Amino acid sequence: MTDPRAEIISAYAATAAMPDDTGHFPTDNALFGGRFMPEALMAVLKELTEAYEVSKTDPAFHQEFADLLLHYANRPSLLTEAHNLSARVGARILLKREDLNHTGSHKINNVLGQALLAKRMGKTRVIAETGAGQHGVATATAAALLGLDCVVYMGAEDTRRQALNVARMRMLGAEVVPVAIGSQTLKDAINEALRDWVASADTTYYALGTAAGPHPFPAMVRDFARVIGVEARRQTLELTGGLPDAVCACVGGGSNAIGMFHAFVPDESVRLYGFEAGGSGVASGLHAASITGGSVGVLHGTRTYLLQDQYGQTQESHSISAGLDYPAVGPEHAYLHATGRGRYEPVDDAEAMDAFRALCETEGIIPAIESAHALAGALRIAPQLAAELGREPVIVVNLSGRGDKDMHTAAAYFGVDFIDNGHSEGGEQ
Amino acid sequence: MNRLQDVLKTARAENRAVLIGYLPAGFPTVDGSIDAMRAMVEGGCDVIEVGLPYSDPAMDGPVIQAAADQALARGTSTPDVIRAAGAVADTGAAALIMSYWNPIEHYGVDRFASELAAVGGSGVITPDLIPEEAGPWIEATDKHDIGRVFLVAPSSTPERIALTAAACSGFVYAGAVMGVTGARDQVGHAARDLVERTKQATGQPVCVGLGVSTGDQAAEIAAYADGVIVGSAFVRRLLDNRDPRRGVDAVRELAAELAEGVRRGSKAR
Ligand SMILES: Cc1ncc(COP(=O)(O)O)c(C=O)c1O
Numbered sequence: 001m002t003d004p005r006a007e008i009i010s011a012y013a014a015t016a017a018m019p020d021d022t023g024h025f026p027t028d029n030a031l032f033g034g035r036f037m038p039e040a041l042m043a044v045l046k047e048l049t050e051a052y053e054v055s056k057t058d059p060a061f062h063q064e065f066a067d068l069l070l071h072y073a074n075r076p077s078l079l080t081e082a083h084n085l086s087a088r089v090g091a092r093i094l095l096k097r098e099d100l101n102h103t104g105s106h107k108i109n110n111v112l113g114q115a116l117l118a119k120r121m122g123k124t125r126v127i128a129e130t131g132a133g134q135h136g137v138a139t140a141t142a143a144a145l146l147g148l149d150c151v152v153y154m155g156a157e158d159t160r161r162q163a164l165n166v167a168r169m170r171m172l173g174a175e176v177v178p179v180a181i182g183s184q185t186l187k188d189a190i191n192e193a194l195r196d197w198v199a200s201a202d203t204t205y206y207a208l209g210t211a212a213g214p215h216p217f218p219a220m221v222r223d224f225a226r227v228i229g230v231e232a233r234r235q236t237l238e239l240t241g242g243l244p245d246a247v248c249a250c251v252g253g254g255s256n257a258i259g260m261f262h263a264f265v266p267d268e269s270v271r272l273y274g275f276e277a278g279g280s281g282v283a284s285g286l287h288a289a290s291i292t293g294g295s296v297g298v299l300h301g302t303r304t305y306l307l308q309d310q311y312g313q314t315q316e317s318h319s320i321s322a323g324l325d326y327p328a329v330g331p332e333h334a335y336l337h338a339t340g341r342g343r344y345e346p347v348d349d350a351e352a353m354d355a356f357r358a359l360c361e362t363e364g365i366i367p368a369i370e371s372a373h374a375l376a377g378a379l380r381i382a383p384q385l386a387a388e389l390g391r392e393p394v395i396v397v398n399l400s401g402r403g404d405k406d407m408h409t410a411a412a413y414f415g416v417d418f419i420d421n422g423h424s425e426g427g428e429q
Numbered sequence: 430m431n432r433l434q435d436v437l438k439t440a441r442a443e444n445r446a447v448l449i450g451y452l453p454a455g456f457p458t459v460d461g462s463i464d465a466m467r468a469m470v471e472g473g474c475d476v477i478e479v480g481l482p483y484s485d486p487a488m489d490g491p492v493i494q495a496a497a498d499q500a501l502a503r504g505t506s507t508p509d510v511i512r513a514a515g516a517v518a519d520t521g522a523a524a525l526i527m528s529y530w531n532p533i534e535h536y537g538v539d540r541f542a543s544e545l546a547a548v549g550g551s552g553v554i555t556p557d558l559i560p561e562e563a564g565p566w567i568e569a570t571d572k573h574d575i576g577r578v579f580l581v582a583p584s585s586t587p588e589r590i591a592l593t594a595a596a597c598s599g600f601v602y603a604g605a606v607m608g609v610t611g612a613r614d615q616v617g618h619a620a621r622d623l624v625e626r627t628k629q630a631t632g633q634p635v636c637v638g639l640g641v642s643t644g645d646q647a648a649e650i651a652a653y654a655d656g657v658i659v660g661s662a663f664v665r666r667l668l669d670n671r672d673p674r675r676g677v678d679a680v681r682e683l684a685a686e687l688a689e690g691v692r693r694g695s696k697a698r
Contacts, residue, residue, distance in 0.1 A: 035561070039593060182484070191487040194487040195488070199608035201584070201607065299531060308535060311535065314484040314531075
């Protein structure tokens, strides 16, 4: 029997060849990653890098982190076989249930790790950006638990479409600051968090919510999320007697995807599929598919794929899913794409919403719209894989979060009114 | 020697600090920004930093963000910014471009440096580029004799100050405070301390920016630094004076006030 505590610790403590000591992911064509940030932040980035490196080998940190994941966050998360959906597509679809974590998504893994680091670094205040609000909720939760002040920056557009999560953050004692500049979504929330941090780094920890940003964030966020893939790998072996044929995840900045992929990278037979938000379709220009529809550049401190115009100005991304509505992607995904180890494909809004509804109706699970992109991708590749392999493929899907927060969006999308006011068209009195 | 180095050397010989003024190109229009930058030179700026408006100005406060947004909304492009730098160089002042890194990398580092040199520009300030990431940029700027300006900050360690100063050619930009651009009531001791620490590491000129907006602040800084950099205060004048002629007059007046402050402060050295 596996000891879940040991599994959590070894998932975090594992060493990786990438990034190199300078925080880069080198490929033949581009040097991804790095640190494109003002000098004013170099001191705190160094302080953070040191704290992170120490934590990787510190048994006391390992125990604290494992305690929180086991007894607070509800790890290990289940691997649920989606029998009804599987029968429909001729594949074994296994769902990694990050939606069952405390606060409802994979984000809590990373946040608990970073909040512990913040405490160790002596910071009293934590700031975060959030898109869907899941990272903000997780940060507000960790701050409440560990006694840190918390400010969350959120695009004004996102505060509207994810109103439930705004209420949750405020209930947890965090200050939520709507950001009404630029595209009013995740990228602008990151800009605003950086503006805060450069003036407050003495006392303030910036808990970045995805595997992007300057070194050490891409590596550190990955390591805190890595337990997802380590557990899923073991659970698949236990359930099926073999490795999966493919693992699938949605890719916004890339934290749930790299958390799922990383343990499988050495398993060459396992295909790694990242599904980006295709919005209204990549051809329409209204999407958030940074790898499929973007080019190499620098945004938010890292060199990666991003959506940009001919002069390197960031282009606005579009997606029905707030959590995927980001015009860049973490540098390790750029690396996996450039080296051919990972496959990245877009899933548009309509495909994602079909999968969203299908999971609700066939399995009784309401996924986050972000996660529905991963599921939609899995349903798309299932017949291709079955044909290629000549047998029923085993596909693991990272169900990165639950969909409570998305009820308004789903109601509007499907044109239904879920809230019964007594009379269907009547407004409030 | 390029124009920037020339201007700094002359000022040093006169035992005075230089005045460096910033304005984003394309705000309110490309030609309007050129008019305003010319007025800044007439008012007494020795060096103009032509800002390249960027979609994600994470190190700028609300004033410069607003100006950059307007410039981008009007379609200001990298060639427009280079053209504006050329117009500044034609006045005889040193013309620099201040840009976040991605627009330069995307344009092509060699192309950017060579086109700027071709219009008479003499330097580039890159606030989100550290020397460790600047390999190809250092090569391109050396090749085209374009000055490189990196920043040091109050939080910089002595090692980082030494490394950063060694990578600069022109001057070292000392960020006076920990924070984004924007006028502040006080510039504070951190700036003075940072200039002293930087001067221990380098013989290059050290110029102070972030937060400076008045003649008195300029005087205070000119007493110990080689240059005073003012940005948001100029932008503010244009934002407050929607009539372009009044805006141009207002930036000229501010430049004169600051230039007087710089000379007054330099005497107190
Ligand atoms: C449930 C869920 N999945 C995925 C994401 C996308 O983030 P990432 O790509 O970092 O996993 C988010 C972000 O808000 C999310 O809430």
